Amino acid sequence: MNFCNQCGKPVEFRVPPGDHLPRYVCSHCGTIHYLNPRIIAGCVPDHEGRVLLCRRAIEPRLGFWTFPAGFMENRETVQQAAARESLEEAQAHVQIGSLLAIVHVLEANQVHMFFRAILPRAEFGPSPESLEVGLYAESAIPWGDIAFPSIEFALRHYFADRAAGREDHHFTTAERRPRM
Amino acid sequence: MNFCNQCGKPVEFRVPPGDHLPRYVCSHCGTIHYLNPRIIAGCVPDHEGRVLLCRRAIEPRLGFWTFPAGFMENRETVQQAAARESLEEAQAHVQIGSLLAIVHVLEANQVHMFFRAILPRAEFGPSPESLEVGLYAESAIPWGDIAFPSIEFALRHYFADRAAGREDHHFTTAERRPRM
Numbered sequence: 001m002n003f004c005n006q007c008g009k010p011v012e013f014r015v016p017p018g019d020h021l022p023r024y025v026c027s028h029c030g031t032i033h034y035l036n037p038r039i040i041a042g043c044v045p046d047h048e049g050r051v052l053l054c055r056r057a058i059e060p061r062l063g064f065w066t067f068p069a070g071f072m073e074n075r076e077t078v079q080q081a082a083a084r085e086s087l088e089e090a091q092a093h094v095q096i097g098s099l100l101a102i103v104h105v106l107e108a109n110q111v112h113m114f115f116r117a118i119l120p121r122a123e124f125g126p127s128p129e130s131l132e133v134g135l136y137a138e139s140a141i142p143w144g145d146i147a148f149p150s151i152e153f154a155l156r157h158y159f160a161d162r163a164a165g166r167e168d169h170h171f172t173t174a175e176r177r178p179r180m
Numbered sequence: 181m182n183f184c185n186q187c188g189k190p191v192e193f194r195v196p197p198g199d200h201l202p203r204y205v206c207s208h209c210g211t212i213h214y215l216n217p218r219i220i221a222g223c224v225p226d227h228e229g230r231v232l233l234c235r236r237a238i239e240p241r242l243g244f245w246t247f248p249a250g251f252m253e254n255r256e257t258v259q260q261a262a263a264r265e266s267l268e269e270a271q272a273h274v275q276i277g278s279l280l281a282i283v284h285v286l287e288a289n290q291v292h293m294f295f296r297a298i299l300p301r302a303e304f305g306p307s308p309e310s311l312e313v314g315l316y317a318e319s320a321i322p323w324g325d326i327a328f329p330s331i332e333f334a335l336r337h338y339f340a341d342r343a344a345g346r347e348d349h350h351f352t353t354a355e356r357r358p359r360m
Contacts, residue, residue, distance in 0.1 A: 003188035005181045005204075005213070010188070018308065020268075021253065024185075033185070036218045037252055039291060072217055073201065074289040077353060078282070088200075099349065102258070102279075109254040111219060128198065169279065169349065173257060 006031045037109045040150075041081035042069025043117035044158045045094045050135035051158070052119055054090050056147055057131045061177070064147035067155070068092065069114065070129075078113050086117070090133045092124040099169040100158055103150035108176045114154040116167065149174040186211045217289045221261035222249025222331075223297035224338045225274045230315035231338070232299055234270050236327055237311045241357070244327035247335070248272065249294065250309075258293050266297070270313045272304040279349040280338055283330035288356045294334040296347065329354040 004011050004026035011024040016032050024033040044067050045052040053065045068086040072078060079096040086092045097116035104111055124133045136142075138159045146152045157170045184191050184206035191204040196212050204213040224247050225232040233245045248266040252258060259276040266272045277296035284291055304313045316322075318339045326332045337350045 001185045003183055003185050005183050005185045005191070008183035008188050008190070011185070034251065035254055037254055038216045039219065071214065072291075074215055074217055075286050077284045077286075077351075078291065079351075099279075099282075099351075104257045106255050106257075111252075111258065171257075171259075171279075 001033060001035075004029060004031055005033070035109070037111050039072040039078065039081075040069055040110050040112040041072045041078045041114075042067055042085060042112065042151075042154075043082040043094060043096055043115040044100060044154065045086055045090075045092055045117045045119035047119040047122050047135055050137050051141075051155070052086075052090055052092055052124060053134060053136050053141070054127075054130035055132045057127070057129050061147040063131070064145050065142050066147040066151045067114075068094075069112070069151070072113075079115060082113075082115050082117070089127050089129045090124045091127060092119055092133070093121075094119050098167040100161075100167075101150070101154040101170045101172070103153055103171075104173040105150060105176050106173060112150045112154075112174075114150075116158065146178075148176070149178055181213060181215075184209060184211055185213070215289070217291050219252040219258065219261075220249055220290050220292040220330075221252045221258045221294075222247055222265060222292065222334075223262040223274060223276055223295040224280060224334065225266055225270075225272055225297045225299035227299040227302050227315055230317050231321075231335070232266075232270055232272055232304060233314060233316050233321070234307075234310035235312045237307070237309050241327040243311070244325050245322050246327040246331045247294075248274075249292070249331070252293075259295060262293075262295050262297070269307050269309045270304045271307060272299055272313070273301070274299050278347040280341075280347075281330070281334040281350045281352070283333055283351075284353040285330060285356050286353060292330045292334075292354075294330075296338065326358075328356070329358055 007029040009028035072081040094117040187209040189208035252261040274297040
């Protein structure tokens with residue numbers, strides 16, 4: 001951040017009075033610009049035991065696999081965001097279920113919130129964000145080509161909980177990208 | 181938002197190519213400025229059956245009651261944010277427990293995430309953000325003077341779950357302020 005988005009003058013990076021962290025501060029109009037983590041919302045759509053995965057058509061991690069997920073927008077719930085991403089990325093109409101995972105990706109300033117979901121009909125397709133979309137049994141998941149550690153974390157717990165007849169939720173802190 | 185925080189030129193509010201929602205877009209440098217919901221993290225600190233409440237020293241809702249909660253910062257987990265807010269607002273060192281509530285406050289573009297917590301020692305005090313801080317039994321909660329609907333929602337479920345011996349988590353969409 002270089003300029004104040006309110007008045008257009010240059011900002012300084014300093015600790016405002018009464019605060020404890022440096023912020024981007026506009027000395028001209030007094031606006032303090034707070035930067036906060038963003039929420040990524042997603043879901044694991046299940047159709048008769050197989051889960052919907054998308055091969056990414058965009059960077060980062062183009063060509064790698066994920067379930068539908070993306071930035072939560074203003075004026076929607078996390079569940080609505082997860083359903084919207086399924087529609088946008090995979091043309092899939094899902095019913096959002098229980099909370100599956102909350103993953104902190106500290107280096108990206110993101111909180112990933114993932115849900116279980118039902119895909120009632122096996123209707124889906126590619127999109128500008130997905131090269132291909134398909135239903136995968138647990139034994140067919142391309143574990144070596146999953147796009148992000150948070151996605152793998154959620155998928156692993158999804159199958160483990162399903163096998164155990166549970167619907168728990170799981171917290172962790174994960175890396176932004178897989179370690180090579 | 182009036183100006184681009186990257187180059188300082190005026191922004192336009194329009195739908196970028198390939199997008200479906202209007203964004204603040206800089207025609208000069210091409211930056212798209214996304215606005216996303218912010219996370220409020222908080223907890224219900226319990227000391228031997230009584231919970232820690234703070235009377236707000238700042239607007240909005242100055243003089244009304246809340247448990248410790250505030251904006252999550254970058255580079256911390258939601259649980260770390262909740263514990264930090266307890267320390268800042270109430271001088272209270274807490275141990276964060278299970279997820280209690282996730283509340284969407286759509287009109288404020290906020291997601292409130294609240295946890296159960298243990299306050300091991302009855303040590304706490306006021307702060308620049310809290311006029312007074314105290315431990316309250318369920319029967320002594322000032323229900324008519326709770327600062328925000330999300331706080332009341334979480335407190336109600338906290339006591340109901342405790343009475344039932346459960347630690348569930350609860351989703352809802354709430355108003356920003358109590359209806360008068």
